[in-house]
Each structure stands twice: as C-alpha cells, then as structure tokens.
Amino acid sequence: AQSVTQPDIHITVSEGASLELRCNYSYGATPYLFWYVQSPGQGLQLLLKYFSGDTLVQGIKGFEAEFKRSQSSFNLRKPSVHWSDAAEYFCAVGSNRDDKIIFGKGTRLHILP
Amino acid sequence: GAVVSQHPSWVICKSGTSVKIECRSLDFQATTMFWYRQFPKQSLMLMATSNEGSKATYEQGVEKDKFLINHASLTLSTLTVTSAHPEDSSFYICSAILAGNRLGDEQFFGPGTRLTVL
Numbered sequence: 001a002q003s004v005t006q007p008d009i010h011i012t013v014s015e016g017a018s019l020e021l022r023c024n025y026s027y028g029a030t031p032y033l034f035w036y037v038q039s040p041g042q043g044l045q046l047l048l049k050y051f052s053g054d055t056l057v058q059g060i061k062g063f064e065a066e067f068k069r070s071q072s073s074f075n076l077r078k079p080s081v082h083w084s085d086a087a088e089y090f091c092a093v094g095s096n097r098d099d100k101i102i103f104g105k106g107t108r109l110h111i112l113p
Numbered sequence: 114g115a116v117v118s119q120h121p122s123w124v125i126c127k128s129g130t131s132v133k134i135e136c137r138s139l140d141f142q143a144t145t146m147f148w149y150r151q152f153p154k155q156s157l158m159l160m161a162t163s164n165e166g167s168k169a170t171y172e173q174g175v176e177k178d179k180f181l182i183n184h185a186s187l188t189l190s191t192l193t194v195t196s197a198h199p200e201d202s203s204f205y206i207c208s209a210i211l212a213g214n215r216l217g218d219e220q221f222f223g224p225g226t227r228l229t230v231l
Contacts, residue, residue, distance in 0.1 A: 043222035
C-alpha cells in the first residue's frame with residue numbers, strides 16, 4: 001500500500017535562510033509525487049509534481065524537489081525563504097493505477113523575522 | 114485556471130440536522146471529484162471518490178448513508194452530512210481532476226468548508 005511520511009511536524013527557519021522539508025514514500029512501482037501548500041483560508045495549492053524524467057523538479061514560488069529512488073525520498077527545498085512561505089506543506093503520492101492521492105501528515109513551516 | 118469553489122465556507126448547525134456542501138469546478142469540467150476530511154493539525158483523509166453520473170466510491174470506514182455524495186454534473190458535486198453530530202465537526206475539502214488528464218495527475222482543491230455541529 002502507498003504511504004507517505006513527513007518526519008517533521010514543525011520546522012522553524014529564519015527569513016532568508018534555506019529550507020528543506022523531508023518526505024519519504026512507500027510504493028511498489030514508480031510513484032507520482034506532489035508537494036502541496038495549504039495557507040489559512042485557501043485551498044491546497046500545487047507547488048510541484050514528479051511523474052517521470054528529470055529527478056530534479058522545479059516548482060512555483062522558487063521551490064524545487066528532488067526524487068531519489070534509492071532513498072524513497074522527495075524532499076522539498078528553497079534556497080531563501082520569505083515570510084509569506086509560512087504555511088502547512090503536504091507531500092503526497094499517487095500512481096497511474098487510479099486517481100487517488102495519499103497525503104502525508106504535513107509539516108508546519110514557521111518563519112522567524 | 115482550474116479553480117474549485119466550495120459553498121458554504123463555514124456552517125454551524127444543530128445536532129440531528131443535515132448539511133449540504135457544494136463543490137464546483139468554475140472553469141473546467143471534472144469527471145472525478147474527491148471529498149476529504151481534515152482534522153485539526155492533521156492530514157487530509159480521503160472520504161470518497163465522486164464520479165459524474167455514477168455512485169460515489171467510499172473509502173473503508175466512511176458511512177455512505179451518513180455522507181451522501183451526488184455528482185450530478187461535470188462541474189458540481191455535493192456532500193450532504195445527514196443527522197450531523199458533534200463528532201462530524203471538521204474541515205471538509207473537495208478536489209477535482211481536469212477531465213482528460215492522465216490517471217494520478219494533480220488534483221485542484223477547493224478552499225474547504227468548516228462544519229461545526231453543536
């Protein structure tokens with residue numbers, strides 16, 4: 001069965017510092033991987049997705065993620081965070097078998113001024 | 114593009130009453146919509162998959178008679194929480210898939226509906 005683990009419930013970084021949010025998945029075949037961001041009062045917004053090809057994926061708002069099959073990971077990174085990046089971040093896994101997406105428990109990002 | 118709306122954004126009801134939540138894809142057609150439930154500080158739990166013109170498929174443990182789903186058109190799905198109880202209080206989120214997209218492709222999410230049952 002598919003599963004997603006986000007080991008960090010909360011992450012605090014200073015504005016301007018770099019960021020890495022961890023995500024590990026469990027899936028028998030090549031997964032479809034997603035990172036979504038959830039801000040208060042807004043729907044989940046897709047930051048980036050990986051289906052195949054280049055394992056380094058560029059997304060919106062300056063985010064990127066790298067698919068590492070050997071580590072079953074899909075960590076999200078940003079070189080310099082902004083105060084507006086404070087939000088809840090969800091990693092998710094899907095497949096080409098059906099339309100379901102399984103979400104991780106999320107990581108709450110806090111930004112220090 | 115690919116905007117999904119939900120109505121209402123929040124609702125408070127008395128125990129025993131029914132509440133209907135609408136999910137609309139505003140600028141695209143969605144053959145498949147999903148309903149999720151999110152508890153405070155927790156992840157999204159898939160409740161059911163809603164396909165236009167057919168019965169919804171419920172996840173294990175979700176009572177289909179309590180959470181009625183209707184997907185009458187390519188742009189509208191509704192979730193009715195029947196005989197609501199305080200334990201049904203939660204944040205309900207819908208999502209939609211662009212018709213014609215590949216299986217497993219991204220979902221577009223609505224802003225959610227906060228349900229509080231007194």
